[in-house]
Amino acid sequence: MFRFTLTATDGPARAGVIETPRGAIRTPAFMPVGTAATVKAMLPESVAATGADVLLGNTYHLMLRPGAERVARLGGLHRFMNWEKPILTDSGGFQVMSLAELRKLGEEGVRFRSHVDGSAHFLTPERSMEIQRLLGSDIVMAFDECPALPAPRDTIAASMALSMRWAQRSRDAFGDRPGHALFGIQQGGLERDLREESAAALKAIGFDGYAIGGLAVGEGQAAMFGVLDYATAMLPADRPRYLMGVGKPDDIVGAVKRGVDMMDCVLPTRSGRTGQALTRRGAVNIKNARHAEDPRPLDPDCACPCCRGYSRAYLHHVFKSGEIIASMLLTWHNLHYFQELMAEMRAAIAEGRFSAFEAAFGARRAEGDIPRE
Amino acid sequence: MFRFTLTATDGPARAGVIETPRGAIRTPAFMPVGTAATVKAMLPESVAATGADVLLGNTYHLMLRPGAERVARLGGLHRFMNWEKPILTDSGGFQVMSLAELRKLGEEGVRFRSHVDGSAHFLTPERSMEIQRLLGSDIVMAFDECPALPAPRDTIAASMALSMRWAQRSRDAFGDRPGHALFGIQQGGLERDLREESAAALKAIGFDGYAIGGLAVGEGQAAMFGVLDYATAMLPADRPRYLMGVGKPDDIVGAVKRGVDMMDCVLPTRSGRTGQALTRRGAVNIKNARHAEDPRPLDPDCACPCCRGYSRAYLHHVFKSGEIIASMLLTWHNLHYFQELMAEMRAAIAEGRFSAFEAAFGARRAEGDIPRE
Numbered sequence: 095m096f097r098f099t100l101t102a103t104d105g106p107a108r109a110g111v112i113e114t115p116r117g118a119i120r121t122p123a124f125m126p127v128g129t130a131a132t133v134k135a136m137l138p139e140s141v142a143a144t145g146a147d148v149l150l151g152n153t154y155h156l157m158l159r160p161g162a163e164r165v166a167r168l169g170g171l172h173r174f175m176n177w178e179k180p181i182l183t184d185s186g187g188f189q190v191m192s193l194a195e196l197r198k199l200g201e202e203g204v205r206f207r208s209h210v211d212g213s214a215h216f217l218t219p220e221r222s223m224e225i226q227r228l229l230g231s232d233i234v235m236a237f238d239e240c241p242a243l244p245a246p247r248d249t250i251a252a253s254m255a256l257s258m259r260w261a262q263r264s265r266d267a268f269g270d271r272p273g274h275a276l277f278g279i280q281q282g283g284l285e286r287d288l289r290e291e292s293a294a295a296l297k298a299i300g301f302d303g304y305a306i307g308g309l310a311v312g313e314g315q316a317a318m319f320g321v322l323d324y325a326t327a328m329l330p331a332d333r334p335r336y337l338m339g340v341g342k343p344d345d346i347v348g349a350v351k352r353g354v355d356m357m358d359c360v361l362p363t364r365s366g367r368t369g370q371a372l373t374r375r376g377a378v379n380i381k382n383a384r385h386a387e388d389p390r391p392l393d394p395d396c397a398c399p400c401c402r403g404y405s406r407a408y409l410h411h412v413f414k415s416g417e418i419i420a421s422m423l424l425t426w427h428n429l430h431y432f433q434e435l436m437a438e439m440r441a442a443i444a445e446g447r448f449s450a451f452e453a454a455f456g457a458r459r460a461e462g463d464i465p466r467e
Numbered sequence: 468m469f470r471f472t473l474t475a476t477d478g479p480a481r482a483g484v485i486e487t488p489r490g491a492i493r494t495p496a497f498m499p500v501g502t503a504a505t506v507k508a509m510l511p512e513s514v515a516a517t518g519a520d521v522l523l524g525n526t527y528h529l530m531l532r533p534g535a536e537r538v539a540r541l542g543g544l545h546r547f548m549n550w551e552k553p554i555l556t557d558s559g560g561f562q563v564m565s566l567a568e569l570r571k572l573g574e575e576g577v578r579f580r581s582h583v584d585g586s587a588h589f590l591t592p593e594r595s596m597e598i599q600r601l602l603g604s605d606i607v608m609a610f611d612e613c614p615a616l617p618a619p620r621d622t623i624a625a626s627m628a629l630s631m632r633w634a635q636r637s638r639d640a641f642g643d644r645p646g647h648a649l650f651g652i653q654q655g656g657l658e659r660d661l662r663e664e665s666a667a668a669l670k671a672i673g674f675d676g677y678a679i680g681g682l683a684v685g686e687g688q689a690a691m692f693g694v695l696d697y698a699t700a701m702l703p704a705d706r707p708r709y710l711m712g713v714g715k716p717d718d719i720v721g722a723v724k725r726g727v728d729m730m731d732c733v734l735p736t737r738s739g740r741t742g743q744a745l746t747r748r749g750a751v752n753i754k755n756a757r758h759a760e761d762p763r764p765l766d767p768d769c770a771c772p773c774c775r776g777y778s779r780a781y782l783h784h785v786f787k788s789g790e791i792i793a794s795m796l797l798t799w800h801n802l803h804y805f806q807e808l809m810a811e812m813r814a815a816i817a818e819g820r821f822s823a824f825e826a827a828f829g830a831r832r833a834e835g836d837i838p839r840e
Contacts, residue, residue: 131784135791137772160759160784168762168780176776386533389541399510403549407541411504411533418508418791 096232096275096302098334102444106326106353109443112334114232115273116172116180119147121334122350122443124436125182125358126429130155131165131175134363135421136429138177144398144426145433148233149177150358153186153225154193157215158208162228170230182233182358184338185222185264185279187257188307191239199239201256219263231274233303236264238279240308243317250283250308257281257307258295265299275302277336283308284317286324293328303334306354310339319348326353343372343435347455350439351448362432366425369413373431374458378406380424385410394464398430399423469605469648469675471707475817479699479726482816485707487605488646489545489553492520494707495723495816497809498555498731499802503528504538504548507736508794509802511550517771517799518806521553521606523731526598527562530588531581535601543603555606555731557711558595558637558652560630561680564612572612574629592636604647606676609637611652613681616690623656623681630654630680631668638672648675650709656681657690659697666701677702678709679727683718692721699726716745716808720828723812724821735805739798742786746804747831751779753797758783767837771803772796 098121100110112119126133126141128149133141141149151171156162168174171181187204191197194206194215203218219237226234238257241249261278268276278301282288296304306325309318322337329335336356337349346357362372371378373393378385380392388406400409400423413420442451471494473483485492499506499514501522506514514522524544529535541547544554560577564570567579567588576591592610599607611630614622634651641649651674655661669677679698682691695710702708709729710722719730735745744751746766751758753765764774765782773782773796786793815824 130788130790131781132790132792135795137792137795138776139772159788160780164760164780167760168778174778174781174784176781387537387540403511405541405547407533407537408504408547408549411547415503415532417503417505418794419505419510421791422508422510422795 095273098303098332100332102446104443104446104448105351107351107439107443107448108353108355109440110334110355114180114275116178116232117147119180119356120436120440121355122436122439123147123356124346124432125150125356126432127152127358127360127363128175128177128181129360130159131171133425133429135367135418135425136363138175140426141177141429142179144429145437146179146429148180148182151181151183151229151231152189153183153222153229154189156183156229157186157217157225158210158213162225166228166230172230180232181230183226183229183231183235185235185237186217186225187222187237187239187260188338190217201259203237204239219260220267223264223267227271233275233277234268235305236261236276236278236301238281238307240281240311241283242311243283243308243313245283247283247285250281250285251288254281254283254288254292258292261296262299265301277301277303277305277334279305279307279338280325280329281308284313284321289321289325290328293325297330301333303336304329305336305338307338309337310341310345315345315348318345319352322349322352322354343432344459346432346435347439347452350443351452362428363425366428367421369420369424371409371424372428373463375461375463376459378463380406380409380413380420382410390464392427393431396427396431396434398427400427400430468646471676471705473705475819477816477819477821478724480724480812480816480821481726481728482813483707483728487553487648489551489605490520492553492729493809493813494728495809495812496520496729497719497805498523498729499805500525500731500733500736501548501550501554502733503532504544506798506802508740508791508798509736511548513799514550514802515552517802518810519552519802521555522550524554524556524602524604525562526556526559526595526602527566529602530559530590530598531583531586535598539601539603545603553605554603556599556602556604556608558608558610559590559598560595560610560612561711563590574632576610577612592633593640596637596640600644606648606650607641608678609634609649609651609674611654611680613654613684614656616656616681616684616686618656620656620658620661623654623658624661627654627656627661627665631665634669635672638674650674650676650678650707652678652680652711653698653702654681657686657694662694662698663701666698670703674706676707676709676729678711680711682710683712683714688718688721691718692725695722695725695727716805717829717832719805719808720812720825724825735801736798739801740794742793742797744782744797745801746836748834748836749832751836753779753782753786753793755783763837765800766804769800769804769807771800773800773803
């Protein structure tokens, strides 16, 4: 059982639910990233407490360490990392191209050496499907690759065409797995006709959901929104649309506005570990000396454990002291804020007031951080 | 209101309760160490969930960063670190002598430079009392110093005599603070007559509790137990006895057997961050490759979140991957085990079966780690 149901639309923005054997995913959904079988600095029950319905796992990292076969022998990724809700895994293609060493890309797949121990690997659509099956992923991504932007049109076109051939091979290798979904990934860079061509190829193959790939790779928000203005409508309305690797809160709001249902990004977790809190009023750099004696929470309107229990002065102190609790609290806050943002958007769409939500969201950010008394 | 009540004895071993305005401390008590206003890698509610009734805070670290006056302006240490139960603070004396730079010890106090930023400081009995008051400590320790062992008898005698003069100055500076306790610290190294002299000096001054200092500084377990065999009986039976900086599980059991009521140590937290789990069956080094595919928990009889939710294989993976969750889970397990050990000893004393408990404790450790099937 894997079923997507739209429950409300408000212009291009959509709210719905993806039902899976491991539970429902409310959309628009933000997926925290659990790269190496952990959402960094969080216990899984805490991730669930922020409101996350689904995690993202990284095929590239997990195939290298601890290895997909080992995870399978240990009962699968859910059991391994103590997370019983749905998991989406990426295909490994994007991260091989950005992280691995001595990469060699060919029609068959990508040869590379591990950035962990230098070991040799060969990742293909078929092997990616096998790894994601071994991990026990609920939502499997087709194997693809994409160039960093800007790139020449010919490069983007050739890459997209290769990814579409890999999409067919992924579909063939995935087979029929009830309760598990396979998503295709649209490519084509910033070229509208290539995006159209890619979407047509994916629809001809047929997937359970459709991702928009090749964005958030350096093109900037305006260019990304420019693509989303047309790209979502190229994809089937009755399937979830997933924008990969996005993003900042205003990226997320703009993507949902344009019809995106799912997103993932390391921003809330990575920012938390580097002392940056993301709030309704924008970013707060807790390292800044102005927080050293500030008794107020990061966001007085936030109900997360960090904002309910700790002052900015405390967060400043533990961050400057290199204490692990700084990463734990800031990550928790950031993930809580992201999930609350998604919940607010779902409610706004359900009630037909997404435009008003967006205006209020922008106005609050424009006000900036809370002033000192 | 600060009151110690003995509820049971079993030979020299004692069980009781210390009542404070911030809650009861069940004894024998193990105090996790919250050096810089955090028990490393733990949220305070998780520390409480392990069964800890009281934390230790370090005067030396907190006076340097964020500073005692700043903590006071922010509402005191309890509020600052979000821990509402009792806090005991050390006097700073021991850590100044082991961590600070350019130390200069005199009758008046210790001049030193901060290991954090090189700033100059002068710590005296009076300033130590002031800092601990500013922090809002519930149990304040008298300012003392002690040499590392082995040391010449003359050195130990002179140091003890100085600490006893400082104990009187601490008592005078502390004044009358209802609901707050001041503990004196017995010194004298491994010299029985010096321990007797020190105990007599402290009893003449009069304290709410008595610590045994100058042990666990390199003398070894046999020598430490040799001192504890007579030192506890030198201290008033109706006041809590606190053995500072101890220790390993077998140190703790041996200390309780000899009439100690309170202890603290960084071992469970520090070991957790370096991949060492402490269990009923001894230590488990999770870095060891033999755990890489072991589906069993650290300790199948442990009810902590780490043992309930995660395999050794997972802990091995996240530790080898440098993930923060490794420190979080191993620390939680270790603190849980230490608190469970204290609870088992309290029950054994209450039921007059401490000898049987001790024998079973030793037998289980002698069995070693659980064997593979």
